[in-house]
Amino acid sequence: MPQLDVHNPGMPDLQFVLFVSALCTSNLESINVPQDLRARIFDRCWALINTDTPPVDPKQRVLDLRQGTELTLEACVSTIRSLLAEAGITKLMWDHPVSNPTRDSSAAAQPLIDRLGQLYPADPDIVDPPPSRSDGRSTR
Numbered sequence: 001m002p003q004l005d006v007h008n009p010g011m012p013d014l015q016f017v018l019f020v021s022a023l024c025t026s027n028l029e030s031i032n033v034p035q036d037l038r039a040r041i042f043d044r045c046w047a048l049i050n051t052d053t054p055p056v057d058p059k060q061r062v063l064d065l066r067q068g069t070e071l072t073l074e075a076c077v078s079t080i081r082s083l084l085a086e087a088g089i090t091k092l093m094w095d096h097p098v099s100n101p102t103r104d105s106s107a108a109a110q111p112l113i114d115r116l117g118q119l120y121p122a123d124p125d126i127v128d129p130p131p132s133r134s135d136g137r138s139t140r
Helices: 013-026 035-049 071-088 110-119
Strands: 003-005 089-093
Touching: 003 013, 013 035, 013 071, 035 071
Parallel strands: none
Antiparallel strands: 003 089
16 A cells, blocks of 8 residues: 655655645545645645635645745645644545556557567566576576
8 A cells, every 4th residue: 555654755755745745636546644634735736826716626736836836835735744644644545456557658659659568568477577697687
């Protein structure tokens, strides 16, 4: 089960804010953050960036931090951490199966995709590569 330490996420602040906001606006059912808290986190971060009310349409609930400043980013990080701390959440944990692609590849990319499929078949016989020797060559 994937998890993210709220206070030591191991990623830059911008990535942390965007990642948490994406989790908060997702339709994930198996996340340890209640829906009302997820909405509050997004709405408060939205208010730090925008002057209009947060969108209701789930497809429009995306934070755009391109026009923000370092201060805006710090405020979003602080808001996320404080709201989660109030709820007693120190790690975000969720479970999500791998999903199918949402877009088809362009016709121009298809030959490359086909070639990669030949190089890396969908069901390889081995999972891990063979161990390497000290000279960098494979032991097989």
